[in-house]
Amino acid sequence: MRGVQGSGYEIGYTVGDNRSESFMFVVNPEIQVKKWEYVYILAYEDLILGRVEDLVSRSDLLNDRIDYNSVRKYSENRMNDNVDLCVVRIIGSVKDGKISRSRYLIRPGQPVYRAGKDVLENILKFDDDRSLFLGHLADQPDVKVFANINGLRRHLAIIAQTGAGKSHTAGVIMEELLKKGASIIVLDPHADYVLMKNSQNQIYRDSIRVFRTPMSTGRYTDKLGKVDEFTIRFQDLNYEEVCDIMGIHENYVNQSNVVKKIMEELHGRKDVDEFIEKSESVDVEHRITARIKYLRRIRNIFGSRTTDIGEYLAPARMSVIDLSGLDQSLANYFAYRVISQVYDAKTAGSFEYPVFLFIEEAHNFAPPEKNRGGGASKMLYDLVKKIAAEGRKFGIFLAIITQRPGKIDQDVLSQCNSQIILRITNPVDQKAILESSENMSASLMEDLPSLDIGEAIIIGEIVKMPTIAKIRQRETEEGGVDVDITELLKKAREEAEKMRDPSAIKDRTRKLLE
Missing domain, CATH: 1.10.150 (DNA polymerase; domain 1)
Known part of the structure; x- marks a missing residue:
């Protein structure tokens, strides 16, 4: 264990009452410790890894009963007896890069070490064939964070409020899966992923196709170039x-x-x-x-024709089904048609490769029963629920993407054994996450509102331990980004200035009428 100890450095000693799930340590006054940092202690042949969940600075002299002038006097004369303490949640006992439940007694007076890059990456990494590179630790940019591709066998939920980075995160996972040769189907109700085909990287340019219904709004048409039509021949219904x-x-x-x-x-x-x-x-x-x-x-x-499944389901192919502009009932029908054909192909054994099904705005496609309609809406929900429960047996794996976990069917959400959760401030949605996940602790839940854009709590089978990560930059172009209000208002002012010319008003009117 000496090699392990040398990878970090001593920052304090355990004190007070320590339990099997947590311990407390006093911090070396010359050391700065931050919340969310990883620390460890040594127990026999194992390393006990923990995460700093609270920071306390305590003083008997400068207590809350002392007046302002006294505090000022003591501070100016550097009369201070403060003690800095860290409360640590134990993640587990680490041996040979594997984490198991810790059963060691942690006594006061044991040295505590800061977990360095080599310690953490040894825990966080997987072999190359299984690794999906997601980013780095939120407070340690030198430590890379990976997901285990096999963890997706029991489905994934990507959850965040609007603007926190859920579509960005989903795109990163799609990129990583494409590098592994995955077959991906994306139900895209707002054309958030269509621009991914515009890439300088040959892998993405050759592997991504965009399918649009004739009634899709055509968002980003000027940037996309050729897209494929997804049509149904009425005679085939x-x-x-x-x-x-x-x-x-x-x-x-x-x-x-x-x-x-x-x-x-x-x-x-x-x-x-x-x-x-x-x-x-x-x-x-x-x-x-x-x-x-x-x-x-x-x-x-x-x-004039019905789009064949072989056009959008193929090895090492990502097909984005652009459903933008369709009302929800029509979007449900197209979604059901795509998913049911994929399900039939997989259950019949006619397509042997694993299929990853990404459903954006999943709360609209799999809502609770009280918000569910009949017909295609009900059939779609029943099929999504069946895939959530049994899809892994046939090689269909869900990635549910939503900003409203409180408005998605809890049976579907609870089947997602891995979750990537970005900032969520709505109490109803926080409660839904807590109730649907066995891996989400109350202490992690408290961190959700404080996450920065692009920071995520990753839990479940895709990681070895709960991890707070900064998701990496995308390699493909993003759609669905927030409107730059300031720039557009500036442009509006410039156009308003031009409109003062009567001839400009006539030209503007003609263009609008066209």
Whole structure:
């Protein structure tokens, strides 16, 4: 153990009452210790690793009953008896880079050492084939943090409030998985990941494809170049699928029967325009008429062909399904269609490689039962829940991304045995995280509001111990970044200045009308 001891240096001695899960030590007055730092003590052949969770500076002389002038006098004369203490939460007993529960008695008077880079990286690392490089320790930039790819077998949740860095973090994990040759499907309701295909790195440029429905908003179109269309041929749908798209609940038997009858009368021709024309010519109740009007409004989602699964599911391929611009019921249908085809391919054994399914805004795709609709919404939820419970058996692994863990189904969230949690300040969401995770302690929960942008608490099977990390920079281009209000307002002022010219007003009006 002498080699281990030499990797850190003594910063204090244990004092007071120490327990199996925590200890306290008095700090060398010449040493500065920060919250979240890692320290250790030596016990026989093991290293007992802990994390500083609280700092206390105590003085019997300068207590809270003394007046201001006395404190000033004592301080100016350097009369101070303060004692600096650290409270440490024990992570475990470390041997050969593995962590197990510590069962050692920690006595007062034992030297405490600061855990150096070699000690921590020996614990945090995995072999190259399993390692996903995520970043570095939040307060120790020289210590790299890795995730264990095998930890993703029991699913991952990436949780953060808006603007804290969840999409950035998800992108980092996608990059790392692509380097390993992973097959990735991304459900992207706001086009946050479409720009990842614009990369100077050949790996990403060759491996990432973006699929858009004809009704997607086309965000970043000017930057993307060629994208692939994700379309469905109306003739390939059965009447249940048409009901799902039209938003007809499965319990509305009469409305469903109307759709079924119309499709039967078309004798397989079933072109969407023919269907709409036929449905408008029959005597139907008002509610089905409203559904037909909705179908007319969204008719552009249908194309001349149905996109084949082989186009978006392939080895070492990341397919971003851009669902931006679709209302939630339609997004649910497309999501269900993609996921169900992937699930069928995996369960049938026709695709042998592991598939990583990233679901952004997961609270909209797998909400609690009270917020769940019927049709495609229910089928989507049932399928996501099934994958969360059994997907690992077939090689489908979920990555749930959300800023509202309190509004996602807790059965789905609790199946994510690993979590990357960035800043969360909402008490309801904090409670949901605490209730869904066996690895999240109350003390870690207290740290959530104080995390900086891009800092994350990583817990579960993807790491050997709870880790607070600064997520690394992305290698691909990011979408969905916050609007620069100051710059846009400056631009608005400049345009307003130009608009004072009457001819400029006419040009502006013409462009808006176009």
